[in-house]
Amino acid sequence: MADNGLLESVLQHVEKVDDGVDSQAVAISLGLDHQTVVGAVKSLQALGDVILAEQRTSKHWELTGEGADIAERGSHEARVFGAIPKDGLLQTELMKLPSGRVGFSKAMSSKWIRMDKGHEGGPRVFRMVETIEDVVRQKLLLVRQGKSAELEEKDKNELKKRKLLTEVTVKSYWITKGGSFSTSITKQETELTAEMISSGSWRDKKFKLYNFDALGMALDCGHLHPLMKVRTQFRQIFLEMGFTEMPTNNFIESSFWNFDSLFQPQQHPARDQHDTFFLSDPALAHEFPQDYLEKVKKVHTEGGYGSQGYKYDWKLEEARKNVLRTHTTAVSARMLYRLAQQEEFTPVKYFSIDRVFRNETLDATHLAEFHQIEGVVADYGLTLGDLMGVLHQFFTKLGLKKWVEVGNSGIFRPEMLLPMGLPEGVTVIAWGLSLERPTMIKYGINNIRELVGHKVNLQMVYDSPLCRLDS
Amino acid sequence: TMSLTSFASSLDWSSMRSLTCRCLCVCPNRALTPRYRRVCPSGNPHRLIITEETVAVRPHAVAAVLRNIAFTQERYDSFIELQEKLHQNVCRKRALVAIGTHDLDTISGVFTYTAKPPGDILFKPLNQTKEYTAIKLMSLYKSDSHLRHYLHIIEDKPVFPVIYDSNGIVLSMPPIINGDHSKITLNTKNVFIECTGTDLTKAKTVLDIIVTMFSEYCKEPFTVEEVEVVYPDGKTLIYPELAYRTETITADFINKAVGINESAESVAQMLTRMCLRSEVMGDHIQVEIPPTRSDVIHACDIMEDAAIAYGFNNIIHTTPHTYTVSNQLPLNKLTELLRHDLAASGFTEALTFALCSQEDIADKLGKNITDIEAVHIANPKTAEFQVARTTLLPGLLKTVGANKKMPLPLKLFEISDVVLKDESKDVGARNNRRLCAIFYNKTPGFEVIHGLLDRIMQLLEVKPGQGEGYRIQSASDATYFPGRCAEIFVRDKSIGRLGVLHPDVISRFEITMPCSALDIDIEHFL
Numbered sequence: 002m003a004d005n006g007l008l009e010s011v012l013q014h015v016e017k018v019d020d021g022v023d024s025q026a027v028a029i030s031l032g033l034d035h036q037t038v039v040g041a042v043k044s045l046q047a048l049g050d051v052i053l054a055e056q057r058t059s060k061h062w063e064l065t066g067e068g069a070d071i072a073e074r075g076s077h078e079a080r081v082f083g084a085i086p087k088d089g090l091l092q093t094e095l096m097k098l099p100s101g102r103v104g105f106s107k108a109m110s111s112k113w114i115r116m117d118k119g120h121e122g123g124p125r126v127f128r129m130v131e132t133i134e135d136v137v138r139q140k141l142l143l144v145r146q147g148k149s150a151e152l153e154e155k156d157k158n159e160l161k162k163r164k165l166l167t168e169v170t171v172k173s174y175w176i177t178k179g180g181s182f183s184t185s186i187t188k189q190e191t192e193l194t195a196e197m198i199s200s201g202s203w204r205d206k207k208f209k210l211y212n213f214d215a216l217g218m219a220l221d222c223g224h225l226h227p228l229m230k231v232r233t234q235f236r237q238i239f240l241e242m243g244f245t246e247m248p249t250n251n252f253i254e255s256s257f258w259n260f261d262s263l264f265q266p267q268q269h270p271a272r273d274q275h276d277t278f279f280l281s282d283p284a285l286a287h288e289f290p291q292d293y294l295e296k297v298k299k300v301h302t303e304g305g306y307g308s309q310g311y312k313y314d315w316k317l318e319e320a321r322k323n324v325l326r327t328h329t330t331a332v333s334a335r336m337l338y339r340l341a342q343q344e345e346f347t348p349v350k351y352f353s354i355d356r357v358f359r360n361e362t363l364d365a366t367h368l369a370e371f372h373q374i375e376g377v378v379a380d381y382g383l384t385l386g387d388l389m390g391v392l393h394q395f396f397t398k399l400g401l402k403k404w405v406e407v408g409n410s411g412i413f414r415p416e417m418l419l420p421m422g423l424p425e426g427v428t429v430i431a432w433g434l435s436l437e438r439p440t441m442i443k444y445g446i447n448n449i450r451e452l453v454g455h456k457v458n459l460q461m462v463y464d465s466p467l468c469r470l471d472s
Numbered sequence: 473t474m475s476l477t478s479f480a481s482s483l484d485w486s487s488m489r490s491l492t493c494r495c496l497c498v499c500p501n502r503a504l505t506p507r508y509r510r511v512c513p514s515g516n517p518h519r520l521i522i523t524e525e526t527v528a529v530r531p532h533a534v535a536a537v538l539r540n541i542a543f544t545q546e547r548y549d550s551f552i553e554l555q556e557k558l559h560q561n562v563c564r565k566r567a568l569v570a571i572g573t574h575d576l577d578t579i580s581g582v583f584t585y586t587a588k589p590p591g592d593i594l595f596k597p598l599n600q601t602k603e604y605t606a607i608k609l610m611s612l613y614k615s616d617s618h619l620r621h622y623l624h625i626i627e628d629k630p631v632f633p634v635i636y637d638s639n640g641i642v643l644s645m646p647p648i649i650n651g652d653h654s655k656i657t658l659n660t661k662n663v664f665i666e667c668t669g670t671d672l673t674k675a676k677t678v679l680d681i682i683v684t685m686f687s688e689y690c691k692e693p694f695t696v697e698e699v700e701v702v703y704p705d706g707k708t709l710i711y712p713e714l715a716y717r718t719e720t721i722t723a724d725f726i727n728k729a730v731g732i733n734e735s736a737e738s739v740a741q742m743l744t745r746m747c748l749r750s751e752v753m754g755d756h757i758q759v760e761i762p763p764t765r766s767d768v769i770h771a772c773d774i775m776e777d778a779a780i781a782y783g784f785n786n787i788i789h790t791t792p793h794t795y796t797v798s799n800q801l802p803l804n805k806l807t808e809l810l811r812h813d814l815a816a817s818g819f820t821e822a823l824t825f826a827l828c829s830q831e832d833i834a835d836k837l838g839k840n841i842t843d844i845e846a847v848h849i850a851n852p853k854t855a856e857f858q859v860a861r862t863t864l865l866p867g868l869l870k871t872v873g874a875n876k877k878m879p880l881p882l883k884l885f886e887i888s889d890v891v892l893k894d895e896s897k898d899v900g901a902r903n904n905r906r907l908c909a910i911f912y913n914k915t916p917g918f919e920v921i922h923g924l925l926d927r928i929m930q931l932l933e934v935k936p937g938q939g940e941g942y943r944i945q946s947a948s949d950a951t952y953f954p955g956r957c958a959e960i961f962v963r964d965k966s967i968g969r970l971g972v973l974h975p976d977v978i979s980r981f982e983i984t985m986p987c988s989a990l991d992i993d994i995e996h997f998l
Binding site: 229245254278279289382416453463 | 729819870871883898900
């Protein structure tokens with residue numbers, strides 16, 4: 002901040018005038034550089050209402066380097082005149098002088114000198130008049146004295162053309178007295194303190210103004226992961242719709258529950274090494290509900306329950322193979338089996354949101370692990386119309402109407418439900434989608450690796466907004 | 473419209489649907505629905521004899537003849553294309569079934585399907601100029617971009633499947649390549665089709681598909697000439713089956729399942745349009761399922777077709793009247809509550825991979841893999857998928873490693889499942905819900921991590937102290953800096969550890985600053 006002494010000098014200056022004063026005038030009057038005065042004005046402004054400073058631009062004329070030289074030593078043409086003695090000067094000699102070339106033609110056109118071309122010994126230059134008035138020098142001197150206003154515009158422009166003058170834009174301030182004008186500077190406080198509050202001394206202090214254009218301090222806070230934020234929202238919606246959460250805390254599943262119980266045949270491509278992760282340890286599952294397993298075997302090989310079946314050799318060895326589950330539908334199967342063991346059937350609505358694994362080719366939008374969202378409704382007499390209705394309701398609640406096309410959905414087959422022991426009139430509808438896709442769309446992320454896994458962009462996690470799905 | 477796929481139903485069936493049903497398109501009326509017939513030739517039918525050598529390698533074969541067929545370039549191309557499509561999906565890339573088609577006039581029956589040592593099989597294969605033994609062909613085709621994918625199906629077998637005609641000409645060596653001698657051209661009039669494989673049902677299905685699709689171009693359209701197949705035990709079966717079967721349903725069944733209200737006549741009409749010829753019989757509807765629709769194996773498939781014919785967009789949306797009260801899974805409820813309070817404590821949530829390398833959970837943590845009860849994956853494509861994680865710590869440390877430019881301190885947490893071997897479970901493994909947090913900074917910040925533990929205990933209403941409370945006790949663990957590791961006991965049970973990480977662990981994860989960690993099992997608090 003500018004020196005208090007300087008500030009007070011400026012204030013005193015302002016006090017003297019009735020109206021206001023230009024900062025340039027202050028600079029001249031105090032014999033200071035204009036920029037110093039500008040600095041002082043800015044400091045005074047920060048103090049509050051002491052002065053009012055209105056920005057102004059003005060132009061004024063200044064001598065160029067050459068112009069200053071001429072103002073000092075006279076114009077080239079005057080110097081040429083001065084260099085010519087009574088009996089004239091050889092032109093060649095004249096041309097050798099520093100101002101010679103430039104000044105010669107001007108002096109000629111001003112009719113200060115004449116040239117005798119035919120003179121013996123060579124062309125000779127003579128004075129034509131006794132004395133001259135170095136008008137150019139006089140004009141420049143006026144400008145140097147700050148009296149450029151006394152010159153006519155056309156003169157100034159002429160000199161500008163000759164590169165002796167330039168027009169300079171100056172930003173200055175028109176300073177007037179402010180509401181709390183005083184010629185003395187009181188010290189500025191930055192912040193309120195407890196002492197000031199208790200003593201009341203804050204009333205007598207001046208406080209520095211705040212810069213409201215800058216941002217506040219970056220807080221040191223914790224953050225939730227965006228994918229998990231979206232998961233929380235989906236979970237909330239299911240709960241609001243009366244769905245109960247399934248226990249999906251088992252990544253390892255037997256082929257039996259993951260495929261066979263869902264009526265997926267053993268030679269199906271998805272059970273290929275290429276799509277599914279098989280385990281080497283523990284390689285095989287060792288416990289199954291035996292009666293149910295026999296029924297599953299039968300429906301695959303021979304059919305039954307109104308079905309032709311697949312008519313192939315179903316192998317226990319294949320069903321025992323452990324996998325990293327490829328869908329959470331395996332859990333839905335376990336839950337429906339458990340439901341079927343109840344004495345009496347009760348309708349249910351289940352959901353789950355958890356991790357599944359696919360041994361697929363990886364790219365910008367696919368990883369080996371992702372999260373599947375699944376909803377299941379089991380009741381008597383459910384229809385396709387009900388499935389479509391639930392889907393629309395679900396996606397509308399999310400504000401993702403057009404996603405109805407995108408999710409997988411359907412009705413579980415009787416070959417799956419009847420061997421479990423579920424009553425014949427019970428229909429089970431189900432649907433699902435991935436959690437990652439809506440999250441990437443909502444948070445504008447193109448590469449799934451920036452969202453899931455250790456290569457996450459932590460700054461993105463810090464900056465990610467609330468997950469508000471209804472908007 | 474929404475596409476209805478029987479949930480978790482295979483690619484297999486839906487792809488077959490699109491090949492048959494949609495290919496043959498919707499049948500506008502009953503009169504135009506083709507009726508496929510298997511016919512007897514005037515003389516003896518052709519015979520295909522299966523010898524017992526095939527049992528060891530590729531036991532099943534079926535065959536049929538298309539008589540007086542007229543090929544155009546277009547029909548020929550689509551004939552080849554259909555075989556390829558079937559090979560790729562239904563036939564499981566020729567492993568389950570392979571199709572061979574031959575110009576019948578270039579060969580003479582009786583045909584024999586047998587298996588021979590590869591050195592004994594000699595023939596000129598399709599598009600080659602000279603004869604090769606099967607051994608030579610296996611190495612020749614290793615560089616063939618198309619055929620090399622099928623070699624594995626037979627290459628390690630002591631005998632290879634091969635079909636001969638009565639003159640010893642090789643028709644084909646399934647599933648690899650046909651013989652050049654019997655190749656089909658635009659001039660071919662009579663076609664001998666054979667399907668061999670490991671799944672008889674599939675082979676029959678595939679044969680039915682081909683003959684139904686191309687019998688249209690026979691002089692007597694939609695007829696297929698039968699072939700007798702003789703099994704090693706002498707049993708004789710006639711192919712193709714071209715079976716039509718009938719299912720009886722009611723309009724009520726369809727209406728109730730779809731959520732519509734159509735008359736029996738209307739339902740019968742809708743099904744007929746979908747190539748399932750139907751007729752009202754009293755209060756039932758008799759639905760005929762043609763050989764082209766072997767994907768229809770249950771009445772629910774008929775219902776699906778009815779819904780498609782009705783138009784999904786025309787079905788009124790209703791909501792199930794199922795009244796239920798929701799319940800959260802207690803473990804997840806606890807996790808949700810803790811997550812929020814951990815963030816409130818200034819930590820940032822990470823979400824790391826459940827699969828990782830063996831090194832990540834053992835060597836890098838100063839442990840030996842043989843001491844860790846981890847689940848191992850049989851077919852990992854890279855080292856990143858060797859095991860399922862047994863601890864959340866490597867994932868968090870890798871997250872730090874990938875975010876080196878972030879300002880310090882880095883305070884990360886994750887509450888998620890790890891996988892542990894467990895013989896008491898039916899599959900031999902279980903998940904375990906754990907909470908892991910790390911503090912990574914210029915100073916290790918043990919007091920911060922300890923403070924976090926105190927805060928978590930406070931939230932879970934566990935007081936510090938012996939007996940009913942929690943306490944920490946010095947422990948020795950290769951993952952942690954000696955003297956700066958403690959085991960955490962809640963009600964005298966160990967729930968995990970906390971401490972300053974060992975510098976070697978830091979270096980192995982390619983990070984540079986000191987780091988403290990907390991790693992506990994939260995299932996104890998259910």
